[in-house]
Amino acid sequence: MNITLWGTRGSIPTPGSQTVRYGGNTICLELRCEPDNRLIIIDAGSGIRPLGGKVMGTDFKKGPIKTQIFFTHTHWDHIMGFPFFTPIYIPSTQMEIYGPVTYEDDPLDKVIGGQLQYRYFPVTSAELAAQITYHRLSETEMDLGDGLKLITKYLNHPIACLGYRFEQGGKSIVTIYDHEPFRNLFITDPTHPDYDRSAAEEGEIAAAEENKKIQNFMKNADVVIHDSQYTQKEYLKNKLGWGHSTYEWAINSAQKAGVKTLVLTHHDPERTDDQLDELEQNYNRLIRGKTPMKVIFAREGMEL
Amino acid sequence: MIKGDDLKKALGDYIDKMPPLPTSVGKIMEICQNPATSPNDLNKVISLDPVLLAKVMKLINSAYYGNTAEITSLVRAIIMLGLNTVKNLAVSTAVLATVGKETHKASILNLEGFWLHSLCVGVTAKLLSRVRKIDPKEQESYFICGLLHDMGKLPLNNKTPESLLAAFQTADQDRIPLFQAEQKALNFTHSEAGSLIMLNWKLGDDILDVALYHHNPLEYRGQHKDLLYTVVLANYFANIMEIGFSGDRHPVKPPPEVFSRLGITWAQVEALDDQVMQEIERAKVFLKIAI
Numbered sequence: 001m002n003i004t005l006w007g008t009r010g011s012i013p014t015p016g017s018q019t020v021r022y023g024g025n026t027i028c029l030e031l032r033c034e035p036d037n038r039l040i041i042i043d044a045g046s047g048i049r050p051l052g053g054k055v056m057g058t059d060f061k062k063g064p065i066k067t068q069i070f071f072t073h074t075h076w077d078h079i080m081g082f083p084f085f086t087p088i089y090i091p092s093t094q095m096e097i098y099g100p101v102t103y104e105d106d107p108l109d110k111v112i113g114g115q116l117q118y119r120y121f122p123v124t125s126a127e128l129a130a131q132i133t134y135h136r137l138s139e140t141e142m143d144l145g146d147g148l149k150l151i152t153k154y155l156n157h158p159i160a161c162l163g164y165r166f167e168q169g170g171k172s173i174v175t176i177y178d179h180e181p182f183r184n185l186f187i188t189d190p191t192h193p194d195y196d197r198s199a200a201e202e203g204e205i206a207a208a209e210e211n212k213k214i215q216n217f218m219k220n221a222d223v224v225i226h227d228s229q230y231t232q233k234e235y236l237k238n239k240l241g242w243g244h245s246t247y248e249w250a251i252n253s254a255q256k257a258g259v260k261t262l263v264l265t266h267h268d269p270e271r272t273d274d275q276l277d278e279l280e281q282n283y284n285r286l287i288r289g290k291t292p293m294k295v296i297f298a299r300e301g302m303e304l
Numbered sequence: 305m306i307k308g309d310d311l312k313k314a315l316g317d318y319i320d321k322m323p324p325l326p327t328s329v330g331k332i333m334e335i336c337q338n339p340a341t342s343p344n345d346l347n348k349v350i351s352l353d354p355v356l357l358a359k360v361m362k363l364i365n366s367a368y369y370g371n372t373a374e375i376t377s378l379v380r381a382i383i384m385l386g387l388n389t390v391k392n393l394a395v396s397t398a399v400l401a402t403v404g405k406e407t408h409k410a411s412i413l414n415l416e417g418f419w420l421h422s423l424c425v426g427v428t429a430k431l432l433s434r435v436r437k438i439d440p441k442e443q444e445s446y447f448i449c450g451l452l453h454d455m456g457k458l459p460l461n462n463k464t465p466e467s468l469l470a471a472f473q474t475a476d477q478d479r480i481p482l483f484q485a486e487q488k489a490l491n492f493t494h495s496e497a498g499s500l501i502m503l504n505w506k507l508g509d510d511i512l513d514v515a516l517y518h519h520n521p522l523e524y525r526g527q528h529k530d531l532l533y534t535v536v537l538a539n540y541f542a543n544i545m546e547i548g549f550s551g552d553r554h555p556v557k558p559p560p561e562v563f564s565r566l567g568i569t570w571a572q573v574e575a576l577d578d579q580v581m582q583e584i585e586r587a588k589v590f591l592k593i594a595i
Contacts, residue, residue, distance in 0.1 A: 102389065103363070103367035103368070103389070103392070103393060138368055138369065139368070139369065154368065154384070156384075156386070157386075158386060158388060158389075159389075160368070160389075182383055182384070183383075184383070185343040185382060185383060185386075185387060186343050186344055186347070186379065186382075187342065187343075187344050194342065194344045194345065195344075196344055196347070196348070198379075198430075198440060198443055198444060199343075199344060199347055199379050201440045202377065202379040202380070202440065202444060203343075203379055203382075203383055206377070206379060206380040206383040206384070207383050210380075210383060210384055
């Protein structure tokens with residue numbers, strides 16, 4: 001299995017001279033598996049547009065495009081590129097789309113395909129030439145054929161969001177985004193008038209256990225691509241509950257899980273190339289000699 | 305008036321559409337529509353309504369986990385899914401149920417008295433579990449099992465009130481516990497009705513066992529004896545102390561085996577009186593109701 005990162009930015013695309021090295025496209029990942037370079041795409045941020053260009057140049061030359069797109073969740077930065085993915089306009093394309101839908105929300109085809117309405121875009125879903133089928137996903141294990149196995153796990157984010165673990169031929173690749181570490185949301189100050197001792201105690205245990213489950217989900221993975229939008233300092237200052245992880249958390253929990261290569265992604269829109277360079281160097285300096293795990297900051301175009 | 309298998313069938317159809325108790329719907333709407341609601345408030349308001357609690361848990365499990373009852377605690381659900389998700393689920397459950405509510409014929413059971421009795425049993429069961437130093441992680445189960453033990457009375461009251469009335473009348477005339485009167489008059493009990501609900505809502509088998517056996521605990525052969533026996537004690541306490549009313553004017557004192565297995569004396573149960581009343585008062589103030 002090989003991956004190429006087509007978008008490593010979170011929240012909103014960030015073109016400009018300050019973001020050229022790490023890239024400004026929002027999240028999109030290309031996964032190639034056996035046999036014959038089978039194509040799987042994870043998320044359709046703005047980075048899926050150039051991926052579409054590549055796919056037309058390589059896969060389409062060999063025949064109709066067949067692919068599966070797995071959405072981690074339906075926040076805009078992970079779906080915005082979909083109308084610009086050229087294969088959806090090609091009649092012979094066969095596409096299966098998978099993703100979680102938050103309860104009570106519209107079904108997946110409305111949420112993703114719903115971007116293709118006249119008020120937003122000049123082509124409607126009904127006018128697409130490709131054959132597209134939508135599949136709602138929850139926590140599950142799937143046999144994708146060709147010895148490729150998929151396991152999904154709910155992450156911690158304001159809407160239903162799935163982590164994906166792909167395994168084939170003894171190799172495993174895991175995505176953990178978008179994700180914020182679980183924490184005890186209940187009041188823990190005994191002097192507070194609303195303090196409920198059993199809720200506080202149970203909350204503490206629940207948060208620890210759920211975090212452990214995520215750690216286990218990453219266990220011994222060859223590559224983990226992990227949400228890391230903030231430093232611990234930024235997070236504690238005013239980003240609690242925003243749905244994202246810190247570099248420190250991602251590094252610590254991946255290390256405990258025995259991950260071989262950790263790729264830190266979902267860069268904050270405000271983060272410049274120089275800042276990311278500095279962060280990468282600093283964190284690598286801090287962990288030098290303490291772990292066999294490789295820690296890399298995700299860059300657009302990176303191949304692993 | 306219907307009884308036996310006909311009664312069972314009529315109730316089965318009704319169970320799916322059961323509305324939450326009127327006491328808490330107002331507070332639930334207020335809490336859930338307030339963006340500043342804390343997890344503590346949300347946990348409290350849902351937990352205090354047995355029907356809403358059961359429905360929200362069922363919804364959480366089916367919406368996210370298919371048929372396996374993965375999440376059995378509301379606290380954990382709030383941690384795993386976040387405050388807003390659970391709030392939305394609670395609102396839609398409460399609203400849908402209220403909108404779909406039929407106008408009932410006269411209610412035989414006083415619903416507020418029923419709520420108070422259910423809450424008392426939940427609170428007492430949990431306090432007893434603390435006295436016995438049960439693992440804090442499991443104390444919530446004691447509360448939930450106590451809160452939901454008499455759920456079977458609701459469909460009987462709302463769907464087939466004539467049958468419930470017949471049972472009440474038999475209990476009064478023969479001065480026997482309601483459970484026995486139900487068996488005599490209807491060949492069907494609220495325990496069985498409760499188990500139908502628990503099966504339909506796919507709640508844990510601990511909650512089901514307690515609902516089914518809380519009037520005949522010595523016949524129980526399952527794994528949740530401590531839980532069952534604790535709720536039996538708590539139920540007797542609530543009935544004797546006349547905290548709320550769930551239709552039992554002649555409660556049966558639990559057999560000695562219940563006390564001996566739990567290692568609890570009746571004096572210890574009675575000693576919880578003040579704490580139980582405090583918890584109940586707090587709940588009443590919280591829900592802004594006057595009973």
